[in-house]
Structures are given as structure tokens and as C-alpha cells.
Amino acid sequence: MTQLDSIFSHVDQNSADYVRRLGEAVAIKSVSGDAHHRPEVVKMANYIISWMDKLGVSHTSHDPGFQELDGSQVKLPPIILGTYGTDPAKKTVLVYGHYDVQPALKSDGWTSDPFTLVEDEQGRLFGRGSTDDKAPILSWLWVIEAHQKLGVDLPVNIKMCFEGMEESGSEGLDELIVQEAKGYFKGTDYVCISDNYWLGKTRPCLTYGLRGIAYYKLTIAGPAKDLHSGVFGGTVHEPMTDLFAIMSKLVAPDGKILVPGIYDQVRPLTDKERGTYNGIDFALPDYEGAVGGKVVIQDNEHEVLMSRWRYPSLSLHGIEGAFYSAGAKTVIPAKVTGKFSIRLVPDMDPAEVHRLVSTFIASEHAKLNSKTVCTVEPLHGARAWLADPEGPSYAAASKAVQRVFGVKPDLTREGGSIPVTLTFQENLGVSVLLLPMGAADDGAHSINEKIDKKNYIEGIKLLATYLHEVASA
Numbered sequence: 001m002t003q004l005d006s007i008f009s010h011v012d013q014n015s016a017d018y019v020r021r022l023g024e025a026v027a028i029k030s031v032s033g034d035a036h037h038r039p040e041v042v043k044m045a046n047y048i049i050s051w052m053d054k055l056g057v058s059h060t061s062h063d064p065g066f067q068e069l070d071g072s073q074v075k076l077p078p079i080i081l082g083t084y085g086t087d088p089a090k091k092t093v094l095v096y097g098h099y100d101v102q103p104a105l106k107s108d109g110w111t112s113d114p115f116t117l118v119e120d121e122q123g124r125l126f127g128r129g130s131t132d133d134k135a136p137i138l139s140w141l142w143v144i145e146a147h148q149k150l151g152v153d154l155p156v157n158i159k160m161c162f163e164g165m166e167e168s169g170s171e172g173l174d175e176l177i178v179q180e181a182k183g184y185f186k187g188t189d190y191v192c193i194s195d196n197y198w199l200g201k202t203r204p205c206l207t208y209g210l211r212g213i214a215y216y217k218l219t220i221a222g223p224a225k226d227l228h229s230g231v232f233g234g235t236v237h238e239p240m241t242d243l244f245a246i247m248s249k250l251v252a253p254d255g256k257i258l259v260p261g262i263y264d265q266v267r268p269l270t271d272k273e274r275g276t277y278n279g280i281d282f283a284l285p286d287y288e289g290a291v292g293g294k295v296v297i298q299d300n301e302h303e304v305l306m307s308r309w310r311y312p313s314l315s316l317h318g319i320e321g322a323f324y325s326a327g328a329k330t331v332i333p334a335k336v337t338g339k340f341s342i343r344l345v346p347d348m349d350p351a352e353v354h355r356l357v358s359t360f361i362a363s364e365h366a367k368l369n370s371k372t373v374c375t376v377e378p379l380h381g382a383r384a385w386l387a388d389p390e391g392p393s394y395a396a397a398s399k400a401v402q403r404v405f406g407v408k409p410d411l412t413r414e415g416g417s418i419p420v421t422l423t424f425q426e427n428l429g430v431s432v433l434l435l436p437m438g439a440a441d442d443g444a445h446s447i448n449e450k451i452d453k454k455n456y457i458e459g460i461k462l463l464a465t466y467l468h469e470v471a472s473a
């Protein structure tokens, strides 16, 4: 039996424990976007630290300071830097992940409590953060534990960087990476991140590109207080009317962004790039399954992939300050804030995007001839990331996929954003690889987020095998 064979059977034998521990982590409501949950985010950091202590991973916690959230100063959760092994004869792999999660309420439409991990008869593990990103970050720890339990030498040194603000703009992380590039992060040979998803449900993939993001708050303020629409309706400029008018000018129903100049910065499509879409294992019906309805704009697979990976998109997310409860309250909201974001692609620059967006919104507001006050505030911005999927780390990951799953992985890009990928690539000057565990239908950020038990357990084996392959690369 090889070392990896014994690790695989150890992982299989301990699968119930891994699921139970994922349940402990999911029960911690580490929602970074809500100030009320900040103590839970810190509790999740402590949960990880307690495992690091048990496993002999040395660690330091970095305090990024405070952020302004909902009008008050809120302390940011720690960035945890861990070190396991410092053997100069071994390669060093830096793994990154995040322990915060998106918000979730049962009333959003979850079939079970979002913070109680529930396994169904198909082996799906439902719970907020199950796939994004709690199972992946815990898996790195289980890989270390498996080696220790079996007395197998881990063939690489591992550095770990786990943050608690990824879902809310990664506050303070870039600064720490720049500051520690020649300190803590020195000696990193490769970066590996498990925080995205396969393209479908069966074939694993290696991911070499992500879109960036520019997130906005658009506020329209009018009267000093909410008004009775029977008493004042028809006599005042209404913030909600103006907000709807402006937000409807940002994007067309066919997904085209209407902000003038926004497509000028997009890198042109070459024949070489077009060729990379051939042979990717991706089917429209499966995608519609993940979407949960027949509402896909494009009518062929390549166009869907290009629209997700290499063209920008603009999504309207919500409105703060608007009446949304049951009943028929006849209110004129005094001040409303629309939230929207633009996913950025190579070569879009967040500063230039901000200039175009704020100029356009100011001119659209001026056209309304309204006495309301309109302000646009960028919340966070990050450029797109694109790597060269060649070299020892990608080759090692490809071999690992073939060893664990018996198939060659697809090479993919993705439409989401993990801003730290570019920061690592530019500041550490090493290859960055995304090695996902979850499947396309996991529903990250959505209701009923899940990870399939099979993906979790085989994912632990995948990360272990990747480390062994990297060591011999």
C-alpha cells in the first residue's frame, strides 16, 4: 500500500468525523457583512486556531484594525497566518481560504436552518458556508491530521492564510500581504486556493482566471423623513422613483451594460483564446439545472462561458431603506440606497470604471430634473485575475485529479472574484492555482448552499495528493 493509499483509506474511515466537524463550523454564524455577527466571525477564527493548536501548526493572528459599517466603527476579524513545517529541503505551499460567510436567513427560502448542517438521503450537506469556504479550509487541516495519525511525513511545508472578510471586501488583507511579502510569505513556492467550483457536477477542474469586482452604493436622498403618500404624494420628488429611473439605465434585460465606455477596456477576443473553449465539459441543460430555471440569456455553451469568464456583467443586488414587509404601508421612503456591482475582466481598471459609472449616474440624475440628492460610493474594487495554467503546480494538480478521480481536469476560468489571487501573484511572484472541491450546483451565496459529502471527502484526498505531487514536481 502506498502512502497515499493509506491516507485515502484513513480519510474514508474518518468521514463521519469530518462531517461532524463541518457541522460545528457551519453552526458558527460567521457572516462578515453584518456588524451584529462580528463576534461569531471571531468565534470561527478561534475554532480554526484551536485546531491549529491541536495539530501543532504555529500561528499568528493579525489585527487589520477597524472598518466603518452601518455608520459605526467595527473591529475587523483577525487574519490567521499558520506555518506547518520549515524544512528548507522541501517546497513550501501557501494555502489561502476564508472563514466568513454570506448572510443567510431561513425566511430567504431555505428548507432547513442555514446554520445547522443537514445531510439528506443523497449525501448532500446543506448549510451556509458548507462549500464556501468552510469545507475547503478545514480540509487542509484534515490533511495534516491524516499524515500525523498515520506517521507519514508531509512532503511539503505549508503556510496558511485564512481571512474573515473575503465576502466583504477582504479589508486589510492586501496591505498585510504587501507588508509580509518578504517576511512571513518569503519562501513560498506555490499558492493553492480552494474556494470555487467545478463547471459541472462530475468533472473536476483547475481554475486559472477570475473576474474582478467594483461594488457600488447609489443613494438618493429627498425629504428629511418618510412621508405619507396620501398627504405628500404628487407634490415632492420621491427618492425611490429617481432610484428606479437611474438603476433601470445601468443594464438592459439582455445583460448588456449601458454605462457608456464600459466595454472599451475589455481585452479583445483572439482566435487562440476562442480555441480554449473547445472541448470543455459543459452542457447548457446542466447549467440550467444549477440556475434552477430556463432563464439563461445565451443560447450556446461557448457564449455562456464567455459571458461568465471574459465579459463584464452588471447586477442589481438590492435597495436599503425601501418598504419591503407584508401589508400595504403607504410610505414615501425619505432616502434609499441601491446596491449594484460590476464584474470586471482583463484589462478593466476599477478606477476608470468608477469614473465612467459616477459620470453616467450624475448625468442620468441631472436628466430627471429632480431636487433629490444623488451620491455614488464605491464600496470595494478589485481587478480580474488571469494566470498561466502551465508549470509544476498546475501539472501536479492535474496528476492529483487523475489519481483521485480517474479523469483529466478541465482548465477553467470563473465569473466570481477572489481579489487576493492577484495580490499573491503580483507580490509573491509565484504561480497561483485554484483547486476547487465543490460542484456547480452547490449554490454558494444562494439558499440551500450545500457540498456533496463525496466532494468533501474526495476533496480532502485531492488536496493531500496535490501536496504529494507538488513535492515530487
Ligand SMILES: NCC(=O)N[C@@H](Cc1c[nH]cn1)C(=O)O
Pocket: 132, 166, 167, 168, 169, 195, 196, 213, 215, 415, 416, 417, 418, 444
Ligand atoms: N468564493 C469566492 C466569492 O464568493 N467571492 C465573492 C467576493 C465578494 C466581493 N464582494 C462581495 N463578495 C464574490 O461575490 O465573488
Ligand SMILES: [Zn+2]
Pocket: 098, 132, 133, 166, 195
Ligand atoms: Zn469563497
Ligand SMILES: [Zn+2]
Pocket: 102, 132, 167, 444, 445
Ligand atoms: Zn463567497
